[in-house]
Amino acid sequence: MATPTASALTLAPALIERLSSHVTSASGGTTTIPAPFTGEPLATVPVSNADDVRAAYERAREAQRAWERLPVRERVKPFLRMVDVLVDRREEILDVIQMETGKARRHAYEEFLDVALCTLYYARRAPRLLKPRRRQGAFPVATRTVELRKPKGVVGLISPWNYPFSLGASDIAPALMAGNAVIHKPDTQTCLSSLWVLDLLISLGLPRDLWQIVVGDPAEIGDPLLENADYVAFTGSTRGGRAIAEKVAPRLVGYSLELGGKNPMIVLEDADVERTARGALRACFTNAGQLCISIERLYVHEKIYDRFVPRFVEQVKAMKLGAGLDYEADMGSLTYPRQLEVVSRHVEQALKEGATLLAGGKARPDIGPLFYEPTVLTNVTGDMELCANETFGPVVSVYKFSDEDEVVRLANDTAYGLNASIWTRNVARGRRLAARINAGTVNINEGYGAAFASYDAPMGGMKQSGLGRRHGAEGILKYTEPQTVASQHLVELAPPPFLGYDRYATGMATAIKLMKRLRIR
Structure with missing residues (x-):
C-alpha cells in the first residue's frame, strides 16, 4: 500500500490545543510527539514535573471527598452519557489513536469497542456491585452484619502506549464510579487519546479535578505519583511492575499489575484449518503484535501441521501493511523505534542460530519508518532470545507436538501466564485442556477477544504476568476498601x-x- 502524505496524517491544531489544556502542568515545559506512520511531529504537549503531581493530588483529594458523597447512580451518569457520544464521535477518536500509535484502523476500532462496552458494563452494574450487602452475623437473628464498600481515595494509574485509549479509559471508568479520584500517567507518546476522553467526560459533567492527567518522564514524576497514591494500577512490562511493587510495598498500599506475556496457541488435530488460520492471523498480528495477550508461540498437532502451516503462512504473506486512516490495512506500524529494534534483534538472532524463516523477517521503511513485516519462524529453540522473552511485535514461532500432555508442558514452560488459545472442533475437550493451562485467560476457537471482551469475568495474569484483575466484579471492587459494620441485638456475646x-x-x-x-x- 502506498504511504499517505504527511499532511494527510495530521490532527487539527485546535484539537491539539484543546486536549493539551487538560495536562496538569505549570512548568511551561513541552515535549513533541512524533507520528509513527511518518516520523514527522504530530503534537506538542505540556509536560508535568514533581510539583505538578503533588498539586494534582491535593486538588484530587478535595474533589474526591465531594464525589464520594454522591450516590453511585449519580456517579455513573457521565459515563452513560459518554457511551452515546463516543459512538457518535468514533471517527474522531479512531484518527487520534491511529496517529499516536501507528496501528491499523481495524485495531484502533477494537479500542473504541472496548471502552464503549466496558464503560457501559460498569455504568449498568456499579450500583449493584457497590451497594451494602447483608452478611451472616455472629449469632443468628441477634447479630446484623453489613459489608460496605468505601473508595480507596486517590488512585495512581499508569497506562501503556500499545492500547492507550482502551487501557486508560476502561480502567479509569470503574475507579471513578467506585468513588475515587484518579491521577493518571499515560505514556507520553500516546497521551492524546486519554486527553480526548477526559475532555469528553468533563463536557458531560465529570468534575474537573476528579481525573487529572500528568505527562512526563517517569524519572521526574514517577516517585511523587506512587508516593501519594492510595492505590496503584499499572499495565506494562514485568520489569516495570516489579519496580512499582517494591516502591509502594513499604507504605502497605494496594496495587494491581497486568504485565507481560509469552502466550501460546494450541491447534489440536481436529481443528478447522481455514478458521484456525484466520484466527491465528488475528491472534498473532493484531496491532503488529504489540498486544500483551497476543500469541507469540504457536503449537500445531503433527497430524494437521503439514496442512495448517502452509495455509497460515500463505495468509500471512498476503497481509496488507499500510498507514491509511481507513480499514484497508491488515496491519499497521510499530509505535516506537525501540520496539522495532527489539523485533529486528530477536528475529536476526534466531535466524543466525538456526531458525527457519517462513514469512516476513524484515523492516519495511518503504512504507514507513517503523513498519515490520508479519513474521513466521520455525526451528526456534529454547536458548534463543525469541523463545523465552516477550518480543511484543509481529513475530510468531511455530512448533509441532504429538499429544496433549506434551503440549500442556510446552505451553506452561514459561515464566508468564497471561493468555492462551486452544483450537478444536470439540469444545468440551478444549475446556478440559484449558483447565490445565496456567494462564489467567484461555480462549477456545478465538485468540484473545472472547475472554477479554467477557466483561463480567475477570481478566489478568498468573505467575510473572501480574497480580489482580480488571473486568468483572473485581475490576471495580479492587478500587474499594471493604468495611464490616455489625450490630448486636437481644443478647450479648458473653x-x-x-x-x-x-x-x-x-x-x-x-x-x-x-x-x-x-x-x-
Missing part, C-alpha cells in the same frame, strides 16, 4: 451474669452442633 462461664462454654459447644444439624451454619 455469658449473662447469672450463668457461669463453664456452663456458657458447654452451651455454646452444644449450639455449634445444633446449628450444624439444622444447617443454620
Whole structure:
C-alpha cells in the first residue's frame, strides 16, 4: 500500500490545543510527539514535573471527598452519557489513536469497542456491585452484619502506549464510579487519546479535578505519583511492575499489575484449518503484535501441521501493511523505534542460530519508518532470545507436538501466564485442556477477544504476568476498601451474669452442633 502524505496524517491544531489544556502542568515545559506512520511531529504537549503531581493530588483529594458523597447512580451518569457520544464521535477518536500509535484502523476500532462496552458494563452494574450487602452475623437473628464498600481515595494509574485509549479509559471508568479520584500517567507518546476522553467526560459533567492527567518522564514524576497514591494500577512490562511493587510495598498500599506475556496457541488435530488460520492471523498480528495477550508461540498437532502451516503462512504473506486512516490495512506500524529494534534483534538472532524463516523477517521503511513485516519462524529453540522473552511485535514461532500432555508442558514452560488459545472442533475437550493451562485467560476457537471482551469475568495474569484483575466484579471492587459494620441485638456475646462461664462454654459447644444439624451454619 502506498504511504499517505504527511499532511494527510495530521490532527487539527485546535484539537491539539484543546486536549493539551487538560495536562496538569505549570512548568511551561513541552515535549513533541512524533507520528509513527511518518516520523514527522504530530503534537506538542505540556509536560508535568514533581510539583505538578503533588498539586494534582491535593486538588484530587478535595474533589474526591465531594464525589464520594454522591450516590453511585449519580456517579455513573457521565459515563452513560459518554457511551452515546463516543459512538457518535468514533471517527474522531479512531484518527487520534491511529496517529499516536501507528496501528491499523481495524485495531484502533477494537479500542473504541472496548471502552464503549466496558464503560457501559460498569455504568449498568456499579450500583449493584457497590451497594451494602447483608452478611451472616455472629449469632443468628441477634447479630446484623453489613459489608460496605468505601473508595480507596486517590488512585495512581499508569497506562501503556500499545492500547492507550482502551487501557486508560476502561480502567479509569470503574475507579471513578467506585468513588475515587484518579491521577493518571499515560505514556507520553500516546497521551492524546486519554486527553480526548477526559475532555469528553468533563463536557458531560465529570468534575474537573476528579481525573487529572500528568505527562512526563517517569524519572521526574514517577516517585511523587506512587508516593501519594492510595492505590496503584499499572499495565506494562514485568520489569516495570516489579519496580512499582517494591516502591509502594513499604507504605502497605494496594496495587494491581497486568504485565507481560509469552502466550501460546494450541491447534489440536481436529481443528478447522481455514478458521484456525484466520484466527491465528488475528491472534498473532493484531496491532503488529504489540498486544500483551497476543500469541507469540504457536503449537500445531503433527497430524494437521503439514496442512495448517502452509495455509497460515500463505495468509500471512498476503497481509496488507499500510498507514491509511481507513480499514484497508491488515496491519499497521510499530509505535516506537525501540520496539522495532527489539523485533529486528530477536528475529536476526534466531535466524543466525538456526531458525527457519517462513514469512516476513524484515523492516519495511518503504512504507514507513517503523513498519515490520508479519513474521513466521520455525526451528526456534529454547536458548534463543525469541523463545523465552516477550518480543511484543509481529513475530510468531511455530512448533509441532504429538499429544496433549506434551503440549500442556510446552505451553506452561514459561515464566508468564497471561493468555492462551486452544483450537478444536470439540469444545468440551478444549475446556478440559484449558483447565490445565496456567494462564489467567484461555480462549477456545478465538485468540484473545472472547475472554477479554467477557466483561463480567475477570481478566489478568498468573505467575510473572501480574497480580489482580480488571473486568468483572473485581475490576471495580479492587478500587474499594471493604468495611464490616455489625450490630448486636437481644443478647450479648458473653455469658449473662447469672450463668457461669463453664456452663456458657458447654452451651455454646452444644449450639455449634445444633446449628450444624439444622444447617443454620
